[in-house]
Amino acid sequence: MPAIKNALLRYRIIDRAIRNEYSPFPSKRVLRQLCEEEIFGSSQGDHICDSTIEKDLFAMRIEHDAPITYSKRERGYYYSDSSFSMDDVPLTEKDIDAIKAASTILHQFKHTSLFGQYEYAIQKILDRAITSDRPSLVKEDEVIQFESLPTIRGNENLELFLNAIKNKKVVQFNYFNYSKNNKSVRRIHPYLLKEYRNRWYLIGKSELKEKVITFGLDRIFDPIELDQSFTVETGFSPDHFFKHSIGITVFNELPDEIIIETSAILSKYLASQPLHHSQKIIEIKQDGGHIFSFHLLITYELKMLLLGFGKDCKIIRPDNLKNQVMKELKDLLSSYENE
DSSP: OOHHHHHHHHHHHHHHHHHOTTSOSOOHHHHHHHHHHHHHSOTTOOSSOHHHHHHHHHHHHHHHOOOEEEETTTTEEEESSTTOOGGGSOOOHHHHHHHHHHHHHHGGGTTSHHHHHHHHHHHHHHHHHSOTTSOOOOOGGGTOOOOOOOOOTTGGGHHHHHHHHHHTEEEEEEEEETTTTEEEEEEEEEEEEEEETTEEEEEEEETTTTEEEEEEGGGEEEEEEEEEEOOOOTTOOHHHHTTTOSSSOOOSSOOEEEEEEEOHHHHHHHHHSOSSTTOEEEEEOTTSOEEEEEEEOOOHHHHHHHHHTGGGEEEEEOHHHHHHHHHHHHHHHHHHHTO
16 A cells, blocks of 8 residues: 555544544554554554654644644643544645546446445545636546446446455355356355456355355356355465466466567567566567566466467467467467368
């Protein structure tokens, strides 16, 4: 999380603590613990030090005119003006522009109830922040354009699954199998929602197969949240589940070392925007081409990605990946030759 955003979060937490009439005069130690708990989930952490809180109090006084005073008698902080609140601090031009950009991003999901409610909340903030006599602003969607695709079915269930994940409730639904062309009932312990290439996926433990599986929301029908609760497996971590994967396919195997050689042009693209966090440059050739290495599972998405680079990308190893891609290319060529 960016340092500036963290600071703004701490300001709000400190403000609420100082204005808390049921627990007045919070000490520096209490303020640090509250910030630790709300931002990092535990008051026993060491992400925030006392000097950080001191700097925050100073910044709140200087930048936001907060009338923060220390009471030696109570050994804690209070507002000399009891009516002050950070909620009344007006947003800056930069703040408003950032919120408008966020609103534009959320506009992509306007057809889903989950994101629609956030867009409405942001609009309320803007309505409060921007006065009627302020010069009209250029609409963000006139200068920023995002990729837009038709709404995919299943996205209307995002809110249901998000609530089930938060409340740790089992969900049940009918799932359509493309290969078998039929539906089957699934009972899932939902762990995570993941977006990939404009599609949403639910990751959770299947009670039937007793393992974590990925489900496409577009293939989920008639989902319901059950009263039954569950406990997340201790070994599951959203950050690590997809650590060695591109896309949404994961299986219980060790990743391979993938070595590819790229043309000079493609090398520049990959150097500026890596395909994966494990990407490393092994060699830079005289013609500008690069040899890259990755630690990845050999998934369908990885093969399609490499095939999409065409002649600008050559797989060096492993041999099994090279052979799979060569077969795909031969089958493709054959399909054209047989026309």
